[in-house]
Amino acid sequence: MKTFAIATLGCKVNTFESESYIASLKQKGYQEVDFKEVADIYIINTCSVTNTAASKSRQKIHQAQRMNPDAMICVVGCYVQTDADSLESMPAIDVLIGAKNKSKLVDIIDSSNQFKEQIEESRDLDFEFLPLSSTDKTRAFLKIQDGCDQFCSYCIIPFARGNERSASLDSLVTMAQDLVASNHHEIVLSGIHIGRYGKGEGMDLVDLMKRLIEQVSGLKRLRLSSIEITEITDDLLDLMASSDIIARHLHIPIQSGCNTVLQRMNRPYTVEQYTQRVQEIRRRFPKISISTDVIVGFAGESDEEFEETVRTMRRLQFSFLHVFPYSLRKDTVAASMDHHVDPSIKKQRVAQLSELSKTLKSMYEMQFVNQEVWVLFDSYQSGKVTGFSSEYIAVSVLMDKRPLSQWYKVRITYRANHRCFGELVQEEEK
């Protein structure tokens, strides 16, 4: 039996794509082994969103070569698309796939063929269907959309993943039904720009969510991975109000809390517009978790602009922040901007906002002490099971058994060491 190992870098869309390759290879009789072990086939599902991600992608290729010089090495995804020149000349690589042909990967591996995609920029790609009916994880990601047409000035993703395109409603309903039938009762809708699902094809994200809620029996929680503020429509909020299946957590990237920086970033909103929408969401769902992404040290970000961002983060009372230092990506508009920020200043700013994130998270989660929440347990470690509530609060309960993939009502009793602990209230399915 041939063995394969896979390394996945980057976002939830990559996670979905890797899960699909894993499931299809296993179906064909291949055995998965850890990436640190000797395998016949190595797949590196790459990322190029930052310099660090790109360099980790290269490290994984070298690691695979060292582990087994005779292995078939397949390098797939965003780093291939954006840095093809440096990979095409590496003789150890047998398969190179960028933004298209991902759906051919498993057959190429199975036929032991070499395949090097002609990498070219393309803005007219069709959505490629990758099947998935089961994964090893409790929560399943479902890729509903790919690509982006927004071209924020710092972002390499529109170059790496190409134009916006969406999966068909019918294929997603069928895939979700299969996932729920295999015990994945929580589904996370993932994509590069999910708020643009169905754009130009006569359907939208709300149509998709309604179909999933109505037609996927046994679905207990539907989560959105990340959504732009401009795409949170009244229809979406109405649907959330009518269905508690939809998780009470919205991850809404703000990227900066200062209008002049947002303008240079080519983001399509102001801080005031963002704030107004958040207030409306909170008016309708007072305890909802709203988290965000922030880039610090963007080209020309002054001390005053950064301080403005800090004030905005405090004022908006996010439940947590994902903080990233700006990483210069070639071919983007920001790459040719002036006054790039010194790395040591970026580091200080990341540290400052990361500290603030801990405080905000604690303030948000403390409101849930003595409250009951439904938790889907998905990990077990030394007598403690941990899972997530609808608000994406991680809750741990001391327990001998390992009730993974099951729902329990839990009373959160205290918060310590940056996490919540609780006790079981109802040992039944939701």
Ligand code: SF4
């Ligand atoms: S919306 Fe902006 S940040 Fe998000 S993928 Fe598109 S270009 Fe990148």
